[in-house]
Amino acid sequence: MVIPRRFATLIAALAALVMVTAMQPIAQAAPDPGSHRYLVTGAKTPQQRSGLARTGASIDRVRDDGSVEVSAIPAEVAAIKRLGLKLSALPAEKPVPGLAATSYHTYAETLAEIDQTVANYPQIAKKVVFGKSYQGRDIVGVKISDNVNTDEAEPEVLYIANIHARERITDEQALDLIGILTKQYNSTARITDIVNSREIYIIPIMNPDGQVYDMTSDTQPGRMWRKNRQPNSTSIGTDLNRNFPYKWGCCGGSSGNGSSETYRGPSAASAPETNVMMNFVNSRIVxxxxxxxxxxxxHSNAKLVLWPFGYTYSNTVPGTMTSDEEATHRTIGTQMAQSNGYTPEQSSDLYITDGTTDDWTWGTQRSGTQRLFSFTVELAGSSFYPPPSQIDSLVSNNRNALLTLTEYADCPYRAIGKQAQYCSA
Known part of the structure; x- marks a missing residue:
C-alpha cells in the first residue's frame, strides 16, 4: 500500500514527538518539603498558640518572653502568616560536640544498660519487651518491684520517654530513674519503701526507630527528627503523641498532612508503637x-508539668473529669513543679492538642472509682540536644518530682485529703 505524502509527513512527525517524549524523565512526585525552625511572635495566649498549632506546625518551645519556637513546613509557614503572626527563621538546631560519644545513650547502649541493671539486681529488676516498632525493633523497658517476678496486689506506675525521637534528654531521665530505684534499694529508706510497695514499669525509648534515625547521620547525630519511621502517603513518620484514639483529630490539635511534624496518622492507632503502649495498658486491667x-x-524542652485534658480548655468535663479529679491532678502537678522549679498547668493552657498519650490514659482507663491519673513532664533545657555537660544537672533536678509522683500511686486522692472517700477498702 502506498501512503500519501501528507500522511507520511504526519506519521514521521508523530514518531519524532513520541521519541522525544520517551527521552524525557518521568515526572516525579514533589519531594517532601521538610520542616524548618522559626520564631513566631504575637501568640501569647493559649487561644493564639492553639491557632498556631492548628496550622500543623510543631510548637517546640514557648520562650519566657512569650515568643514561640516552631518547626513548620512551607504550607504551615503560609498559614501562620495568614494568621497575622510575625515569623522569622531560626538557625538549624545542631547537636553540640560530644553527642555522638558516650554522653547520650544510643538505642543499643540503652538496651545494654537495661541488661546490666537486670543482671545486677535480679531480685527487683526485670527486663520487659513490650512489643515491636514499625521497623521491627524491640520496645524494651524494666519492671522494678520487690518480688519482681510475681504480679502482686500493689499499685502500679508506668513511665514512658522518648516518644518524640529528638527529645534526647528524656531517655537519660528514664535511665536515671531506673538507676536510682535499683542502686539505692536497701540503702535509702525512701527508695526501699517505694520499691517494696509499688510495681513500676519504665520504658526509656518508646520510639526506637525515630531515635536511631535521629542519632545516625553522615556528619553527627541530631537530625531534629520527631516522628516514627512509618511511611505515609506523602512522607515518612507519624507523630505518636497525636495518634492515640481518644479524641483523635478532634479539635485542631494535630495535622492531617503527612509531611507535618504533628501528622496524626491516617487513622487512630495506626502506628505500631501506639498499639504497643495501648496493649500493655489494657493488659493491666485485672x-x-x-x-x-x-x-x-x-518530654522536653519546656520546663512544664502538665495534666489532661489537651483537647479542651475546660478544667472539668462531665463524665471524664470531676472537680475532685481536676484538683488531684493540679495538686500533684503543683507539688512536682515546686520540686523541680517548672510551671504546672493543664495541657490545654499551653495549646490545644488531640490524640495524646495522657488524654488517652486518663480518658479511657476508668472503672468505678478507679482512675489512671496521667501527667506529662517537659524537661528543661535550651534545646533538644543540651550540652552533655548539662545532662546530670537537668536529670537530677527531676528526681524528687518523679519519686513524689510514684509515692501517690497508693491513692492519688490523698493529695487533696480525700483518700477515705475514694480509696478505702
Whole structure:
C-alpha cells in the first residue's frame, strides 16, 4: 500500500514527538518539603498558640518572653502568616560536640544498660519487651518491684520517654530513674519503701526507630527528627503523641498532612508503637480493675508539668473529669513543679492538642472509682540536644518530682485529703 505524502509527513512527525517524549524523565512526585525552625511572635495566649498549632506546625518551645519556637513546613509557614503572626527563621538546631560519644545513650547502649541493671539486681529488676516498632525493633523497658517476678496486689506506675525521637534528654531521665530505684534499694529508706510497695514499669525509648534515625547521620547525630519511621502517603513518620484514639483529630490539635511534624496518622492507632503502649495498658486491667494508678510521659524542652485534658480548655468535663479529679491532678502537678522549679498547668493552657498519650490514659482507663491519673513532664533545657555537660544537672533536678509522683500511686486522692472517700477498702 502506498501512503500519501501528507500522511507520511504526519506519521514521521508523530514518531519524532513520541521519541522525544520517551527521552524525557518521568515526572516525579514533589519531594517532601521538610520542616524548618522559626520564631513566631504575637501568640501569647493559649487561644493564639492553639491557632498556631492548628496550622500543623510543631510548637517546640514557648520562650519566657512569650515568643514561640516552631518547626513548620512551607504550607504551615503560609498559614501562620495568614494568621497575622510575625515569623522569622531560626538557625538549624545542631547537636553540640560530644553527642555522638558516650554522653547520650544510643538505642543499643540503652538496651545494654537495661541488661546490666537486670543482671545486677535480679531480685527487683526485670527486663520487659513490650512489643515491636514499625521497623521491627524491640520496645524494651524494666519492671522494678520487690518480688519482681510475681504480679502482686500493689499499685502500679508506668513511665514512658522518648516518644518524640529528638527529645534526647528524656531517655537519660528514664535511665536515671531506673538507676536510682535499683542502686539505692536497701540503702535509702525512701527508695526501699517505694520499691517494696509499688510495681513500676519504665520504658526509656518508646520510639526506637525515630531515635536511631535521629542519632545516625553522615556528619553527627541530631537530625531534629520527631516522628516514627512509618511511611505515609506523602512522607515518612507519624507523630505518636497525636495518634492515640481518644479524641483523635478532634479539635485542631494535630495535622492531617503527612509531611507535618504533628501528622496524626491516617487513622487512630495506626502506628505500631501506639498499639504497643495501648496493649500493655489494657493488659493491666485485672478482674475489671486497672492496676496502673499513675502514668507519666516524659518530654522536653519546656520546663512544664502538665495534666489532661489537651483537647479542651475546660478544667472539668462531665463524665471524664470531676472537680475532685481536676484538683488531684493540679495538686500533684503543683507539688512536682515546686520540686523541680517548672510551671504546672493543664495541657490545654499551653495549646490545644488531640490524640495524646495522657488524654488517652486518663480518658479511657476508668472503672468505678478507679482512675489512671496521667501527667506529662517537659524537661528543661535550651534545646533538644543540651550540652552533655548539662545532662546530670537537668536529670537530677527531676528526681524528687518523679519519686513524689510514684509515692501517690497508693491513692492519688490523698493529695487533696480525700483518700477515705475514694480509696478505702
Amino acid at each position: 478482674n475489671g480493675v486497672q492496676q496502673l494508678k499513675l502514668f507519666l510521659d516524659i
